[in-house]
Amino acid sequence: MKHPDLRRVMRLKEVIMLCGLSRSSIYSYIADGKFPQSRKIGSRAVGWDSMEIERWIDDRLAAREWKPLPEKGLIS
Incomplete structure (x- = not known):
């Protein structure tokens, strides 16, 4: 959940949960x-x-190359 106007300090446990990293x-x-x-x-x-942290996540998602999944029954 994004709250751009709510700047706060996040502890490690929350950073791990939000980023999905160990x-x-x-x-x-x-x-x-x-x-x-x-x-x-x-x-x-x-x-x-x-x-x-939110900016880092946004940057990672923006940089990722999104490729559509192949349609069923087609060989790519």
Whole structure:
């Protein structure tokens, strides 16, 4: 569910659920500079900017090449 006007801090569990990536994949993408960086929000806590995560998802979907499924009975 998108709420473009509602900017908030997302914790890792929510980021995992929203992106569909595993914890290790998220941190691997961060290390490669391909995922939004987490921010320190407390002495032992980090979070992500919800707008950055939504933008990352939008960019990934826009970059994906969508190919229609072949029609049944036709060989491609």
